[in-house]
Amino acid sequence: MKTIYVDNNATTAVAPEVVEAMQPYLTAEYFNPSSMYEQARTPAHVIEQARQQVAQCLGGIDSDQILFTSCATESNNTAIFGSIQANPRRRHIITTAVEHPSVLEVCKEAARRGCEVTFLGVDRHGNLNLGEFIRALRPETLLVTIMHANNETGVIFPIEQLARITKETDPSILFHTDATQTIGKLPMDLKKVFKDVDMLSFSGHKLHAPKGVGALYLKRGTACRPYMMGGHQEKGRRAGTENVPYIVGFAKACELAIRHLNDERHVQELRDRLEAGMVEMIPYIEINGKGASRLPNTLNVAVHGIEGEAILYELNSNGICASSGSACTSGSLDPSHVLKAMDVPFTAMHGSVRFSLSRYNTAEEVDAILQVFPQIVRNLRRLSPFWDDKTNCPTAGATAPPERH
């Protein structure tokens, strides 16, 4: 059976061009870039070249503001703990209730270490309340860390506006954004549009580079203490021997991402086709985040009356790889913290499935999903105590009929 991979917010297929670019640095060019001999020059040189490619992808900023890390989680840890360390006189952090765990849990840890954290809520569509955000800004606020787009729903936050308001209120407040889900999907210009952002995290494996490499944009002069210590690499701001092949692959993926940014329109067409098909064929479903601006590739659909894991299992037996809630929270039985924050009805929350597409998906694949998904839902609903098969409606009391958007 052919695999249909629609879980690109979890990870992506490594682009063949990326593999090719990495190859020499896994074999002949294995030298430590810090070494003095002639042979080490090439790896040292390609890292700087890679830095420029990544900087290009972020709007052509000066490349010395890019630090290579092992993943976006490390970048997020560095940004948050590093800001706390470097700004001991302030102790208030603002974030949202729908962040990825690598921000959410780090902020909770910061709270355990004595910081005060405001977790901003979202509305039914996943949008932030601007007034609530503004009221949260305080004289002792040291950091605002808010994701650019949500990994589960694809809902995009107005980072450029939030950063500008933050800086106009008090330029000493640091602004960090986790842009892991947006780089490669939306244009990013840290020079102009997002100029008020001080720190930005993202990783390679969401844009067709391999896992194990990420970056942190650290605006020149930002008070952020290193997280990894014990080496002069990255000018002392991130110790550890550089992962040369992965950095090269990451940069290549960034270069491809810029080139393929227009393909996102095609990705959005596929997503919209999938969404329209489901809405048409399946009663009692909701599109999570429908009322907000969303990533072009993400579709999070809440199916009333049935459970997400069963849906995934059934999808997978048809070769389809999707996910239910964040991959990082799977394993626990808690429903997604993101959908909870959005107040998605309980019975629909458990039946939420995320399809996330990439430029490698095709219309045929979308149609193949549409061919099996309605039947999977019908089959599972037949088994559900929350579903009345005769009327093809949720049982009384299971949920109020959802609004149709």
Add this chain to the structure above:
Amino acid sequence: MAWEYSEKTMKLFMAAVHGEAGTHLGEIENADGLGEHGSIACGDALRFTFRVDKHGTDPTRDIITECRYLTFGCTSAIAASEALCILIEQRHCTPIEALQITNEDIVEFLEGLPDQKIHCSVMGAEALEAAVFNWSQKRGVDLKAMGIHLHEEDMEEGRIVCKCFSASEPYIRRHIVEQDLHSIADITNAIKAGGACMSCHHAPGGLQDILDDIWGRGGVQVKEAPETPEALESVAPAAKEVSAYQLGKMIDRCVEKQIRPILQNDGGDIQIVDIKEHLVYCQLTGACAGCAGAATTLKLMVERSLKDSVDERIRVIAV
């Protein structure tokens, strides 16, 4: 990282190491000028000597004819020493004229040096100054009287903290104490250190660490009660002439009476989202929303009106 030396640097280095003709390795006995810079402790040291063609009556018209150096150091330190000698000999100049050679000239002659190696060129320039000073004493030339002030204040030897400006830790420490510097910005303003790539600000052993070491850290434990951040002290009212409540009322009244009618004339409206001290967050709605001039309208009109009618300190933030 493997250093990216220019071909010129590599060529000069190889020539000097192999003692090729025309290179300047060595020391002039009974030199007319002798200057030293650096020490074995800091990993770079240069002993620079020159001979002059002595002018019969006016020592200031002595011409440097020969230069030699002994250098302990890396590729670029040796190449920079070689460059210094060549530059001086080419000019057929007096020692005082030779002072015009700067470390930038040396870098240029070498066709560039890696940032982290700029201090090698500085070392050359410093040794030259020391040698000229030595010559002036031997020949009885009063440089000060001629208005020439040599940098007595060499960078102290030690670990280089700011690589962009070759500022060593002892040098930075001395200035922090002597000039009572309390922030990274103070340091940069006083001695430039930390002013270019800024990587040394918060790196381990960087400027913030040195400041913290000297002045103590304003609370490593984040649990300690925070001090009032400076940024808001300036925002806080100088005198408690009106309460926050009163200020809010005054702002509301001004919006109602003056600002809203003007906007409504154009089919728009204004909504106050929040007021913090003298920061007024507001949103333009209706016909004004999405208008390209909206931000400007807010800034110019709303802020001016509020400043004039309520308080000069008010700042408007468009949301």
